[in-house]
Amino acid sequence: MILTDTEFLHIINLIYAKDKSAADKPNPILSMDEELDTDKLDSLGMVIFFFILTEVFEIPEDSAERFISINAYTIRAIKDFVIKESAVDMSYEAILKADILCS
Numbered sequence: 719m720i721l722t723d724t725e726f727l728h729i730i731n732l733i734y735a736k737d738k739s740a741a742d743k744p745n746p747i748l749s750m751d752e753e754l755d756t757d758k759l760d761s762l763g764m765v766i767f768f769f770i771l772t773e774v775f776e777i778p779e780d781s782a783e784r785f786i787s788i789n790a791y792t793i794r795a796i797k798d799f800v801i802k803e804s805a806v807d808m809s810y811e812a813i814l815k816a817d818i819l820c821s
Contacts, residue, residue: 719775719801723750725810726797732819733770734759747793754791771796774816776805 721729731746734754745755759767764786772782781803813819 719804719807719809721797721810721813723797726750726800727793729774729810729813729819730793730796732814733767733774736766736770750792750794750797752793754793754796770818771800773818774813775800775803777803778805 727747727750734747747754754764754767768782768786771777772779777800781799785799785803
């Protein structure tokens with residue numbers, strides 16, 4: 719799977735926007751060096767974010783748990799993690815059509 723940084727940022731922002739529990743929606747992420755706004759994503763929001771991320775990219779739960787425990791939430795670190803752990807080889811267009819992103 720090859721995703722440009724721009725494509726990955728777009729996917730991350732789609733996932734980020736799925737947090738329906740946040741009263742104050744986080745601002746879109748514009749840079750690979752930005753971190754997830756953990757001040758605006760509460761613990762449920764973080765669970766939802768990583769659940770969707772692992773579903774979209776078919777990442778094993780134990781791998782996700784290890785990554786989350788590292789507490790490295792820059793978008794670049796997340797992309798590196800996804801590239802290393804993803805079990806799918808989907809195009810950007812196919813990822814955008816994933817059921818979990820479309821609902």
